[in-house]
Amino acid sequence: MAGKNKRKHQHWEEKGTPSQSNHHDEKLPEPANGKAWRLGKNCDYERELRRLQVELVKLQEWIRHENLRVIVLFEGRDAAGKGGAIKRITESLNPRICRVVALGTPTEREKTQWYFQRYVANLPAAGEMVLFDRSWYNRAGVEHVMGFCTEQQYQEFMQSCPEFERMLTRSGIILLKYWFSVSDAEQERRFQDRMKKPTKRWKLSPMDLESRKHWAEYSRAKDEMLAVTDTKHAPWFVVNAEDKKCARLNVIRHLLSMIPYRDLTPEPLVLPKLEKSKYVRPPKNEQNFIPEVYR
Helix, strand or coil: CHHHHHHHCHHHHHCCCHHHCCCCCCCCCCCHHHCCCCECCCECHHHHHHHHHHHHHHHHHHHHHCCCEEEEEEEECCCCCHHHHHHHHHCCCCCCCEEEECCCCCCHHHHCCCCCHHHHCCCCCCCEEEEEECCHHHCCCHHHHCCCCCHHHHHHHHHHHHHHHHHHHHCCCEEEEEEEECCHHHHHHHHHHHHHCCCCHHHCCHHHHHHHHHHHHHHHHHHHHHHHHCCCCCCEEEEECCCHHHHHHHHHHHHHHHCCCCCCCCCCCCCCCCCCCCCCCCCHHHCCCCCCCCC
16 A cells, blocks of 8 residues: 555655646636635635635545545644634544644653654544644744753754655655744734633633744744745745635635545435334433523
8 A cells, every 4th residue: 555655646756846736627716817816805705615615525535535645734823823724624524534633732751752753643544634733843933932942952853854754755645834924913913802702712822922022033933944944845835814714715725726636526315215113212201301491
């Protein structure tokens, strides 16, 4: 199976990056005259999202059918919209095929392991797509800026990361890396919004607030990270995330364009007639129903 997958994905390496293999059965429509669609004017967000989610289901079926292994990294500033984009990608997909990995703070045991070890344990098997809500790039970002790793550990990561990702892509894994970019003014607006709404307040952590004091350091760390890890075999793709809805549509559309797929949607099934037996069920009053507060 490994040899089959390697041959199947050999074109990714030969052509440099997946972006040069951009085709599938029915191409997504392009805006007229090469101009962008305007949400609320000539493009309805909800309708376009539903259309792209149908395409994601087709992509999912292709990944399963072809035993592809896909990794998508979502990185960027706090409150840049990574979680919202991931939610819109996954909400119509099978969680057994497309799963999200969002690792917490490493345990004391994990801190003694090879840095990439806990991420390797979450890599996809054949027929799976894994979305990393933050990833091994924590070391080049928050760990480096906030002093959670030593300078030696940081330098080792910067040297090892391109080779680690080369190993992934050489094995046949499709690796896509997205950086969500947002301005300091827009980030502050979103922070304020989260502070006001109880349903969003959990998204704010003390580390998020502390990061506001280190905006320049994070900018420098991001630039240094991209300079080293934006490689031919694993390039970075930057998402303009000033408008959340536009960012979601743009990243989904780009993801669809990066993996050639065909429509394997099964034909509609015929629902068989319900065969009722003579079995007599126990009385409903013997079951514990929850209170019907809403009717």
